[in-house]
Structure formats: C-alpha cells, structure tokens
Amino acid sequence: MDTEYYKPEPFAENLSFLLIARLLKDKGIREYAESATIIKQKYPKISFRLVGWIEDNPASISKKELDLWVKQGIIDYLSKFSDVRPAIAESSVYVLPSYLEGTPRTVLEAMAMGRPIITTDAPGCRETVQHGKNGFLVPVKNVPALLNAMEKFIIQPELTEQMGKASRQTAAEKYDVHKVNALILKTMGLTEYESGNEKFDSEEIFEEIITLIHCFSMRHYSRRRLNKIRQVFENEEDSKDKDKESDAGAV
Secondary structure (H helix, E strand, C coil): CCCCCCCCCCCCCCCEEEEECCCEHHHCHHHHHHHHHHHHHHCCCCEEEEECCCCCCCCECCHHHHHHHHHCCCCEECCCCCCCHHHHHCCCEEEECCCCCCCCHHHHHHHHCCCCEEEECCCCCHHHCCECCCEEEECCCCHHHHHHHHHHHHHCCHHHHHHHHHHHHHHHHHHCHHHHHHHHHHHCCHHHHHHCCCCCCHHHHHHHHHHHHHHHCCCCCCHHHHHHHHHHHHHHHHHHHHHHHHHHHHC
C-alpha cells in the first residue's frame, strides 16, 4: 500500500458509510443494504454509498435489486471509480461485510486515508482491524451486529476521528509498500549483498513476511510454499559456497 498516494483527508460534516466492491452477494452487499434500510428509518440523514459494478456472474446481485435500493433512497450508488480516493475522502466510515477475502485492498486504502473500518471476523478481513481500536469486527452475515457497529459511530461521532487515526497508523506501520519492499529485499538477502554492512535475523524476517504477503491478496502463498521459496534461495547459496570451495581447491 502506497501511503504517500493514499493520504488522510478531513472528514465531511455529515456522517456517511461507504462500501467499494464488485457487486457480488458474498461481498455482503445485501447485508449492507439491509442495514442501511433499518438505520435510515431512525437516522434518515445518514448516507450509505456504494462504489462497484455488476458482473456477468451468477453470484452478482441483479440490476433490478440495485435500482430498487437507489429508488427507495437507501443506497447512493456511485458506479465504478478508476480512482477511489475521492469516494473514500467523502466518506466517514468504510464498511466491508464480506464473507471471505484475501487481505482486501479497499480496506487498506481506506485505512491509509484515515478511515475507521467495519468488516467481518473472516479470514483476510480480520487481520486489518483491531476490534475497538481502528474499527469493529462483526460476524459474517450478521445484520444485527453490523447495525450495532454502524450505530456506534452515529451515537459516538468522536469515534470516527479517533479510530481513523488508528487506521492510518496501522496502515503506515504494517502495510506501507516501502517497508514491505524493504522487508522482501532483506528476506532475499539483497540488501545485505548490496550494503555489506547489515545483518538480519532471517527467521524473524521470514515470520514477518508471512503476515505482510497477505496485503497483496496472495492467498495461494501458504507457509508451505513460502518455505519452498526460502529453500530455493538456501540451495542457491549452498551451491555458490561449494563453487567457491572448488575454485579454492583448484588453485
């Protein structure tokens, strides 16, 4: 995540929620709309924005369903953005009630821009939120819990700024692209090779990279596969050492 590109923006005066996703059922689109329907009955001025697009996919919601939400004033549909920063800047709280994710990029973008997060306690999503610090985790497909989390920001508006700052701090510390790249280079031994004056704890770095690799939604990079990658580098280093020994013996 480029935290220089995604920078904190001031909050708008009126509270609003935002979801950015392909309009698939398993992104929690319906739970988002159902929560919006209930909350707007009690707090009609709260807006619920949606950025995304309908795919030719049996798991997509229908255009008829989306059009009905818009017609009823439940959802403010913003279509698809090539640059999501304006949408995030105009929102107060980012919501992703997804059933399952890699680490979701849109959540990291919203965090980098200083927005609190409401997402599900599901693999990939749960790693981005410290419950009660930079947002709230809710169970999958649980509208009452989602409602409760949303209402906390309405009743306690100061949470928006407090948790937004915590989101930005987490994004900068854990997901900043420059730190991730530096860690990858260290893991591969390139930094040590170039500088020749630094030593790194490879085991510690390897454990960190397992966490950081999730930022890129590489779900197939399991611990087993990462171990194989590390073994390749170790074998290559062993081969270089043997070549050096052979050359020395020949002399």
